[in-house]
Amino acid sequence: MRITADNERCIGAGQCVLTAPDVFDQDDDGLVTVLAPEPGAGLTDAVWRAGDLCPARAITVHED
Amino acid sequence: MTHADPMVVDFPLRKPGEAFPPPRYTTYREQEGLVLSYLPNGNKCWLVTRHEDVRAVFTNPKISSNPDHKGFPNISETMGVPKQEQIPGWFVGMDSPEHDRFRKALIPEFTVRRVRAMRPAIEETVDKLIDELLASGNSADLVADFALPVPSLVISALLGVPPVDRDFFESRTRTLVAIRSSTDQQRDTATKELLRYINRLIDIKSKWPQDDLVSRLLATGTIAPHELSGVLLLLLIAGHETTANNIALGVMTLLQNPQWIGDDRVVEETLRFHSVADIVSLRVAVEDVEIAGQLVRAGEGVIPLVAAANHDEKVFACPHAFDPSRTDRHHVAFGYGMHQCLGQNLVRVEMEIAYRKLFERIPTLRLAVPVEELAFKHDVVLFGLHEMPVQWESS
Numbered sequence: 140m141r142i143t144a145d146n147e148r149c150i151g152a153g154q155c156v157l158t159a160p161d162v163f164d165q166d167d168d169g170l171v172t173v174l175a176p177e178p179g180a181g182l183t184d185a186v187w188r189a190g191d192l193c194p195a196r197a198i199t200v201h202e203d
Numbered sequence: 204m205t206h207a208d209p210m211v212v213d214f215p216l217r218k219p220g221e222a223f224p225p226p227r228y229t230t231y232r233e234q235e236g237l238v239l240s241y242l243p244n245g246n247k248c249w250l251v252t253r254h255e256d257v258r259a260v261f262t263n264p265k266i267s268s269n270p271d272h273k274g275f276p277n278i279s280e281t282m283g284v285p286k287q288e289q290i291p292g293w294f295v296g297m298d299s300p301e302h303d304r305f306r307k308a309l310i311p312e313f314t315v316r317r318v319r320a321m322r323p324a325i326e327e328t329v330d331k332l333i334d335e336l337l338a339s340g341n342s343a344d345l346v347a348d349f350a351l352p353v354p355s356l357v358i359s360a361l362l363g364v365p366p367v368d369r370d371f372f373e374s375r376t377r378t379l380v381a382i383r384s385s386t387d388q389q390r391d392t393a394t395k396e397l398l399r400y401i402n403r404l405i406d407i408k409s410k411w412p413q414d415d416l417v418s419r420l421l422a423t424g425t426i427a428p429h430e431l432s433g434v435l436l437l438l439l440i441a442g443h444e445t446t447a448n449n450i451a452l453g454v455m456t457l458l459q460n461p462q463w464i465g466d467d468r469v470v471e472e473t474l475r476f477h478s479v480a481d482i483v484s485l486r487v488a489v490e491d492v493e494i495a496g497q498l499v500r501a502g503e504g505v506i507p508l509v510a511a512a513n514h515d516e517k518v519f520a521c522p523h524a525f526d527p528s529r530t531d532r533h534h535v536a537f538g539y540g541m542h543q544c545l546g547q548n549l550v551r552v553e554m555e556i557a558y559r560k561l562f563e564r565i566p567t568l569r570l571a572v573p574v575e576e577l578a579f580k581h582d583v584v585l586f587g588l589h590e591m592p593v594q595w596e597s598s
């Protein structure tokens with residue numbers, strides 16, 4: 140699993156940080172940064188949920 | 204495709220004396236397409252009730268938040284709120300890209316990390332209010348004496364209002380939401396006084412910048428001072444009654460379900476369960492667009508009913524049960540899409556601290572009247588409680 144996040148779309152709602160704090164963070168501008176682009180299997184569930192919760196559809200989960 | 208005979212329902216949607224969300228919402232969700240309503244001014248308006256469709260409305264670029272568009276469903280006139288002039292900086296009523304300039308400038312002020320740093324100050328505010336409650340006897344109106352001052356004091360601190368002015372600030376914001384006990388004219392005066400105060404604050408911060416939100420926003424240079432006053436008023440109004448209603452309703456629900464007292468998951472479930480901002484997000488189609496198989500024409504109003512979406516049985520198991528142990532957090536109590544509530548993480552912390560401190564420090568807290576006698580807000584935009592008489596044992 141690989142994760143990308145689109146800084147341009149992000150509206151800083153922080154849902155991703157609340158849901159998967161080991162994978163996402165907010166930078167100084169409050170926008171999403173990916174801490175763990177290839178998170179371990181234990182985080183799969185949280186990552187999918189973060190992707191669904193993101194109100195700006197800024198998070199993409201690639202299943203390769 | 205379009206449905207020949209959509210169900211047509213009356214506006215306003217809430218009726219005194221019935222449960223909220225109205226049980227009729229279940230029937231609305233079962234309709235094919237959308238439900239049609241006519242506003243008091245005769246304007247046509249579509250109601251969107253299923254979770255999936257509500258999210259689709261919030262993210263559709265053909266659907267606008269700008270009240271200047273013809274056909275915008277301006278319900279506030281009939282629900283106790285004065286008509287909102289297009290105030291500069293009122294970015295909740297703007298579309299991309301105008302909206303984004305304001306939102307981007309404000310995001311850093313509301314990150315999860317920034318809000319966590321405000322925690323000790325919020326705890327202190329809540330503790331002080333509880334001290335005052337306890338000192339005043341053994342009964343109170345939990346709305347006026349606790350639920351409303353918490354967000355008002357938190358926002359005034361956030362805006363950098365000096366402590367000596369916070370009583371002034373709090374009393375004026377309280378007048379704004381006291382629909383029952385204040386006149387239109389008093390509310391109008393209070394708004395003007397607040398705007399004047401905000402303008403003075405901006406003036407002071409531009410001359411003597413400090414390490415606070417207003418000074419930082421001025422320093423970015425992306426928001427002009429005359430726009431900033433609208434931005435600050437929006438923060439104040441958007442974050443006051445919404446939060447207060449959630450605090451009061453949450454306490455009421457905890458008193459009815461005491462097994463959940465002390466569990467922080469109550470915060471998220473209160474937001475979903477009560478969905479106080481049901482008819483807050485108003486929209487208008489600016490091009491013909493299809494929603495749930497229903498053709499919506501340009502110039503027709505669209506209201507995503509978040510309380511209906513948050514009780515959609517396809518998405519939430521037993522939606523009408525208050526169950527903080529749910530693991531799904533994808534309610535739309537804060538909206539969805541680019542306008543999703545900017546203050547959401549601040550609110551979560553405020554609610555958590557308010558519930559925890561209140562029940563820790565006043566464990567004998569109880570309602571002073573039966574739940575059925577509480578004055579629920581059926582007559583204004585936001586759902587909540589006008590008053591909430593409570594009492595406790597003196598220690």
Ligand code: HEM
Nearest residue numbers: 294295441442445446449480484537538542544545546550
């Ligand atoms: C429980 C309390 C709250 C609820 C239920 C709530 C609900 C909402 C909803 C539904 C929206 C979306 C409006 C739309 O789509 O048209 C919104 C937007 C907004 N809220 Fe909140 N809100 C709450 C508290 C706060 C607080 C405490 C603040 C700030 C201090 C705040 C600031 C804002 C702002 C600035 C917007 C506009 C965001 C934008 O247009 O990008 N809210 N809120």
Ligand code: SF4
Nearest residue numbers: 149150152153155193
């Ligand atoms: S949830 Fe989406 S919009 Fe919010 S901070 Fe994360 S990426 Fe940005």
